[in-house]
Amino acid sequence: MRKFGISAQALVAAAFGAAIMGSAISVPKLVAPEAGAQPIAIQAPPGAPLSFADLIEKVEPAVVSVNVISTQDVSPLSGAEGFLEQFRGVPGMEEFFQQRPAPQDTPRQREARSLGSGFFISEDGLVVTNHHVIDRATQIQIVTSDGKELDAELVGTDRQTDLAVLRVKDKGKYPYVKFGSSKEVRKGDWVVALGNPFGLGGTATAGILSADGRELGAASPYTDFIQIDAPINRGNSGGPTFDLLGNVIGVNSQILSPSGGSVGIGFAIPAELAKEVTDILIKDGRVSRGWLGVQIGDLTPEFAEALGIEDASGALVADVTVGSPAEKAGLLRNDIILSVNGQKVTDATSTTRIVARLIANTSNKFEIIRNGKRQNINVVVGERPEDPYASQGNQTSPNANRNQSSGVPGxxxxxxxxxxxxxxxxxxxxxxxxxxxxxxxxxxxxxxxxxxxxxxxxxxxxxxxxxxxxxxxxxxxxxxxxxxxxxxxxxxxxxxxxxxxxxxxxxxxxx
The missing domain is CATH 2.30.42.10 (PDZ domain)
Structure with missing residues (x-):
């Protein structure tokens, strides 16, 4: 037990160490506080609340747990079958495998159960959560903060932004929260996260906004995440992050963790994007995005210097998908996209997001640089397919380089x-x-x-x-x-x- 700022174990260790080294030590005296001494006053930083209790009490009724039963593919060589298959071909095992039926070639399906979080955004029972929480769900149940269990149905889902909207089947009036603005929260401002980590519903954690504008790679091409250090764990997915006014500024989606538990690096979908997508899902059940059909990269200063371009701002076309809207419009590898319908692009990410907001089957003006010269190309964008990178056949392109290998040795x-x-x-x-x-x-x-x-x-x-x-x-x-x-x-x-x-x-x- 620690007392007066130094432990008995520390004193014993110090004395033992001195005896071994053959030197004397000076043991500090343990002095009790003077009678009548006043405790040091502990004050919160300016603007920090002494408690989050009022905020949590206000918003907690709108936060729910999401329990899901789904189907998952299981490899035919999983579990015991996979263990046995490793002995196929081993001397002495021939008779065993001759009598044993051959394993199935196609994956089997099994029932899986998972937990997530969500929150009501309307009085009539609309709930926002993550797409990955309800992916392939066959049954969805909402559990409210007071323990009430409600069956829910899927309204719409968007894999690309990892958002989904549910609706509880029981009619009634439900407590709900509203989306705020993540742009109004500064780095260092307090945030509070609520959710259902590891099945522990009604868990609240607090921290600060650590960063904004986080890009997490190709898996999330349309999202600049906000980063928070309020601890979120497995099961927090789909739950809200609040500002101190009780507005939802983010939908918790991912964590960075080598262990699977919180290390203080969590990512939430910003409120502005979440509201935009959920409004579309409520209206249409899905999000239709414009599709160009190119692989693009940032036009870096090094690339610009090699091409003799002064302004290193734009997106460099690395490849054009066969049969895509880009190929039909005449876009080529090495074209540099500068703007779309007059909206300037700064890099590959901004280009992807601008194109995604275009309406499918509409004509749009792309300003490009080709061979050092600016020009405009009209592109009728398509609707983004589920897998835009799937091969569409090894066909000859009218824009492809026609020079064939001369057969000259290297x-x-x-x-x-x-x-x-x-x-x-x-x-x-x-x-x-x-x-x-x-x-x-x-x-x-x-x-x-x-x-x-x-x-x-x-x-x-x-x-x-x-x-x-x-x-x-x-x-x-x-x-x-x-x-x-x-x-x-x-x-x-x-x-x-x-x-x-x-x-x-x-x-x-x-x-």
């Missing part, structure tokens, strides 16, 4: 420390490229060469250099010569990695 380029060979037909098919696409495969890399230091590896395929096709080593060397003549220090390479095209720059050799 060469080792000493200045770059790399050997380049024309891409073979087998490689082209394996990478999912069009029949007319050409390129140079990296077949040897010197670790100390320019390509090696830039991180290039054997097996990668260079499709274009500074926007020009490179079917042969001679074509690549001509691009290098032109870049040097233009007094550039880098060249921009379109590189095929698996089924995706990305960009990278390499320095030009001196001389």
């Amino acid at each position: 060469a080792f380029l000493d200045d770059f420390g790399v050997r380049l060979d024309p891409m073979t037909e087998d490689v082209r098919v394996r990478l999912g490229l069009r029949p007319a696409d050409t390129g140079l495969m990296i077949t040897e890399v010197s670790p100390d060469g320019i390509f090696g230091k830039a991180g290039f590896e054997k097996g990668l395929v260079i499709l274009e250099a500074n926007g020009q096709p490179v079917p042969t080593v001679e074509a690549f060397e001509k691009t290098v010569k032109d870049a040097k003549a233009a007094k550039r220090s880098k060249i921009l390479l379109a590189v095929r990695v698996g089924q995706a095209t990305t960009y990278s720059t390499v320095d030009l050799p001196a001389g």
